[in-house]
Amino acid sequence: MSNTFTLDGKEIPFQDGQTVIQAALDAGVYIPHLCHHPDFPPHGSCKLCTVKINGRQTASCTMKAQAGMVVESNIDELNDERRALTQMLFVEGNHFCPSCEKSGNCQLQATAYQLHMLTPHFDHFYPNRPVDASHPDYLLDTNRCILCSLCVRASRDVDGKNVFALGGRGIKTHLLVNAKSHRLGDTDFSGEDKAANVCPVGVILKKRQGFAVPIGQRTFDIKPASEYVDSRMPTKEV
Amino acid sequence: MHSAYIDPILERYGHNPTKLMQILREMQEHFGYIHSDAIDHLVARLGILRTQVESVAGFYEFFYLHPPGRYRILFSDNITDRMLGNMDLLEQMCRQLWIEHGKVSEDGLVSVDTTSCTGMCDQGPALLVNGRTVTRLTMDRVEVICELVRNEIPLEQWPAEFFQVEENIRRKDVLLGSEFQPGAALRAAFALGPQALIDEVKTANLRGRGGAGFTTGLKWEGCRNAPGQAHYVVCNADEGEPGTFKDRVLLASYADRVFEGMTLCGYAIGAQLGMLYLRGEYRYLLEPLQAVLENRRRANLLGGNILGQAGFDFDIEIHLGAGAYICGEESALIESLEGKRGTPRNRPPFPVTHGYLNQPTVVNNVETFAAGTLIAERGGAWYAGLGTGKSAGTKLLSVSGDCTQPGIYEYPFGVTVAQVLEDCGAVNSQAVQVSGPSGVCVSAAEFERRIAFEDIPTAGAFMVFDHSRDMFEVARNFVQFFAHESCGFCTPCRVGTSLLRNLMDKLHNGHGSPYDFEEIKRLNVLLQSMSHCGLGHSACNPVLDTIAKFGPAYEKRLQHRDFTPAFDLDWALAPARRSTGRDDSAAHLHDEAIGEQP
Numbered sequence: 001m002s003n004t005f006t007l008d009g010k011e012i013p014f015q016d017g018q019t020v021i022q023a024a025l026d027a028g029v030y031i032p033h034l035c036h037h038p039d040f041p042p043h044g045s046c047k048l049c050t051v052k053i054n055g056r057q058t059a060s061c062t063m064k065a066q067a068g069m070v071v072e073s074n075i076d077e078l079n080d081e082r083r084a085l086t087q088m089l090f091v092e093g094n095h096f097c098p099s100c101e102k103s104g105n106c107q108l109q110a111t112a113y114q115l116h117m118l119t120p121h122f123d124h125f126y127p128n129r130p131v132d133a134s135h136p137d138y139l140l141d142t143n144r145c146i147l148c149s150l151c152v153r154a155s156r157d158v159d160g161k162n163v164f165a166l167g168g169r170g171i172k173t174h175l176l177v178n179a180k181s182h183r184l185g186d187t188d189f190s191g192e193d194k195a196a197n198v199c200p201v202g203v204i205l206k207k208r209q210g211f212a213v214p215i216g217q218r219t220f221d222i223k224p225a226s227e228y229v230d231s232r233m234p235t236k237e238v
Numbered sequence: 239m240h241s242a243y244i245d246p247i248l249e250r251y252g253h254n255p256t257k258l259m260q261i262l263r264e265m266q267e268h269f270g271y272i273h274s275d276a277i278d279h280l281v282a283r284l285g286i287l288r289t290q291v292e293s294v295a296g297f298y299e300f301f302y303l304h305p306p307g308r309y310r311i312l313f314s315d316n317i318t319d320r321m322l323g324n325m326d327l328l329e330q331m332c333r334q335l336w337i338e339h340g341k342v343s344e345d346g347l348v349s350v351d352t353t354s355c356t357g358m359c360d361q362g363p364a365l366l367v368n369g370r371t372v373t374r375l376t377m378d379r380v381e382v383i384c385e386l387v388r389n390e391i392p393l394e395q396w397p398a399e400f401f402q403v404e405e406n407i408r409r410k411d412v413l414l415g416s417e418f419q420p421g422a423a424l425r426a427a428f429a430l431g432p433q434a435l436i437d438e439v440k441t442a443n444l445r446g447r448g449g450a451g452f453t454t455g456l457k458w459e460g461c462r463n464a465p466g467q468a469h470y471v472v473c474n475a476d477e478g479e480p481g482t483f484k485d486r487v488l489l490a491s492y493a494d495r496v497f498e499g500m501t502l503c504g505y506a507i508g509a510q511l512g513m514l515y516l517r518g519e520y521r522y523l524l525e526p527l528q529a530v531l532e533n534r535r536r537a538n539l540l541g542g543n544i545l546g547q548a549g550f551d552f553d554i555e556i557h558l559g560a561g562a563y564i565c566g567e568e569s570a571l572i573e574s575l576e577g578k579r580g581t582p583r584n585r586p587p588f589p590v591t592h593g594y595l596n597q598p599t600v601v602n603n604v605e606t607f608a609a610g611t612l613i614a615e616r617g618g619a620w621y622a623g624l625g626t627g628k629s630a631g632t633k634l635l636s637v638s639g640d641c642t643q644p645g646i647y648e649y650p651f652g653v654t655v656a657q658v659l660e661d662c663g664a665v666n667s668q669a670v671q672v673s674g675p676s677g678v679c680v681s682a683a684e685f686e687r688r689i690a691f692e693d694i695p696t697a698g699a700f701m702v703f704d705h706s707r708d709m710f711e712v713a714r715n716f717v718q719f720f721a722h723e724s725c726g727f728c729t730p731c732r733v734g735t736s737l738l739r740n741l742m743d744k745l746h747n748g749h750g751s752p753y754d755f756e757e758i759k760r761l762n763v764l765l766q767s768m769s770h771c772g773l774g775h776s777a778c779n780p781v782l783d784t785i786a787k788f789g790p791a792y793e794k795r796l797q798h799r800d801f802t803p804a805f806d807l808d809w810a811l812a813p814a815r816r817s818t819g820r821d822d823s824a825a826h827l828h829d830e831a832i833g834e835q836p
Contacts, residue, residue, distance in 0.1 A: 171733065
């Protein structure tokens, strides 16, 4: 029996050990995702990539592909729930797209468009979150953090610097910076780091770089998230 | 300054970063909180990151990175505490101490706040003061406590009866009623050999007592057969499910059975180390339990070549939790044992093959291990004959709420809810919440249902509500609990439980409309289908159950038939009223009753 499963009726080949989303993205089929990144091992926290496998819902980024699986992804039931999750991420933080430098390059925004999200739907939490401008070259605006922990993983696993971690619990979970002052400027973080170039939203931003690419010509202005398939394209461009 | 008290602690824990939680606990017991300079010292001595310390300390409720007051008072806030008037007592205490709920007093003396159920439901209302349990609170007792705090009397000089924890064992069956000679079960097991012992446990059809009911014998066998450098036994005593307190009683009075059960398991799976994960709320049990372990070591029931069994070396360590319900989930518990945040792991792989330090690990409930000793002593066939077809043996129930005889009841599986109600002296009962907030709400029409895996499975909680209780408020208390205890890892649970709490508060405040009611139902579906672990999956249970069975309790709150604005101008003025000390009619925008602040 060949190593394939079906995804919304399409035959998807996979290598042993691959997860459902890895195989799907390799085959050019988009499954909405935010905390998953092709360069990192499965994480499984945003739950946007949830699919139905043999009728049961599970995150496709942590589920290993198996021959003969019947996977449903692009169906109304799941897209409705993914839209609700995206709305949750919007109301949990403080996201003001029109004034955000990441607008047009932001995966959260692009995913929201992809899922036809027209309003935040839920009541906003309006949390009080800090902005850290202590680093000479980078700005840290945690108002936009969606707690995907990609910067945590990149700094730890690729850069070997461990600049970031998640602290707190529950709705008070937040990004931590590894310095007694908790300031990015007091760490060895640099623009060369993978962690500086992996944030899917507008938390980690390069200073003195605004509107280098005009609105309307940015990554997701040109084509929607589903046409990039995985998240390597937009993050390179930042 | 910090090295003086930290270094001996680090020495005792062998400078082992996986012991971080125990190190932090002992540091805090000495200094009162975890000082930023103390973290520098840990970073230098353990070779760990500052963020590692801060992310762990920030996760658990009983760790403090800022001074929480020299007297840190936490009122248990389970629904049973509320029914006994804990909120009035808390307000009274705040008034007498001149402090605001949740804030530290200006002089750094005291803070008063709430915490999740502390497992004293049969003798509430209860509180924790600097980690020590005070039971059976009354207005008089609160007054005395305020006096003791104001005069800065050390806890050791407080009246001993304040800290008295009763057993309240009301019904004994084979587990609580049998004499036990420490070592008897081990001797029987040695006569059988490891595989035959597992076969007995399988024959007994013993199923996990933590609620999920996985077959214990299969778990032990799976672990025994899993390859690894070492095998581990973990006893889950993180009894965090509100309304449950049977493990506390087992550990207080039947600890030998529990430890012997763990040792049996160690023998069966080939482990050398067992760990008891004791919830932080039961801190007062630490020294007594260590004394039991010491006795067992002296009797060669632990240590090397146990009871002369050549090559069987086994010992048990106690790991104290620090206030996180999620650590009752076995993979989160293992993360916590390893000195990390208690975030549930992605599964598979399961702990039985990849558990503690990624090695094969059996995680069982306290009661499961205790039952294991009965099986070793009297055989699997005997045990299988107790209870019902699919639920062998007996079950301990923690009975609390509206009844005259709250406490511990041991029944063979298959007992009806009605029978338990009769035995505990409950009259005029409206509902029973079986197995806590994540369990089932049983209405009067269903009281003939049975406690068994075939019908109502349970981890042991049995909270009784009579007709005077408002089942909406019960569900709201449970929703607050889940929002407070969500670990924050996955989006649906982290945000969804808080959204659900806010909607329930909106209904409570009299601003709900049918739209909100539909929103609640929709959120519950999302939580159930999208969450990472059981906490999120079951966070909707109390609401779905009470909506289905006690619909009128919700409907009477839907005073507005159509849309209601989420924003209430008069309510928004509340902080201004508080800061000016005004509450006269001119300080309000209209006469409508003022809701409670969400």
